[in-house]
Amino acid sequence: MVKDSIVEDVRSARQKLFDDCNEDLNALLDRFQEQEKLDQDRLISDIPPKTDHGPGTTPQREVGSTRQHGG
Numbered sequence: 001m002v003k004d005s006i007v008e009d010v011r012s013a014r015q016k017l018f019d020d021c022n023e024d025l026n027a028l029l030d031r032f033q034e035q036e037k038l039d040q041d042r043l044i045s046d047i048p049p050k051t052d053h054g055p056g057t058t059p060q061r062e063v064g065s066t067r068q069h070g071g
Contacts, residue, residue, distance in 0.1 A: 021027035
């Protein structure tokens with residue numbers, strides 16, 4: 001298996017955060033929530049919901065679509 005240095009860095013950072021919280025998941029969650037409060041201006045809070053068209057259905061094109069098939 002090939003080691004990816006970016007993946008290793010992310011895992012190392014994650015483990016350091018967990019260690020800093022004495023391997024307590026509740027403390028880690030509290031830390032994340034506190035950081036979230038501090039970074040409110042950087043968070044996206046109004047994301048439009050995805051439309052689930054269900055299996056076997058095709059999403060409708062927007063009215064006035066100018067998409068043409070080549071040929």
